[in-house]
Amino acid sequence: MQPIYTPADLTDWDYDRELGYPGEFPYTRGVQATCTADALWTMRQYAGMGDAEESNKRYNICSRTGRRGYQ
Helix, strand or coil: CCCCCCCCCCCCCCHHHHHHCCCCCCCCCCCCCCCCCHHHHHHHHCCCCHCCCCCCCCHHHHHHHHCCCCC
16 A cells, blocks of 8 residues: 555556546446536435434434434
8 A cells, every 4th residue: 555646556547437527437426427516515314313312313423433414
């Protein structure tokens, strides 16, 4: 493992085929061509964790561990 990799480390690697562009196969950069440029933030609804206290515990765990979207 190197501390940093550069394009020189990617011999025999086809940028278009293996990485591609946003909104295009193989979708390594997301399924939307604009990524998140047109959205200020992503808001998701969470349900099914029991009562408000249990949900709050779950949100805190997700927040502390760096999770996004709180699934």
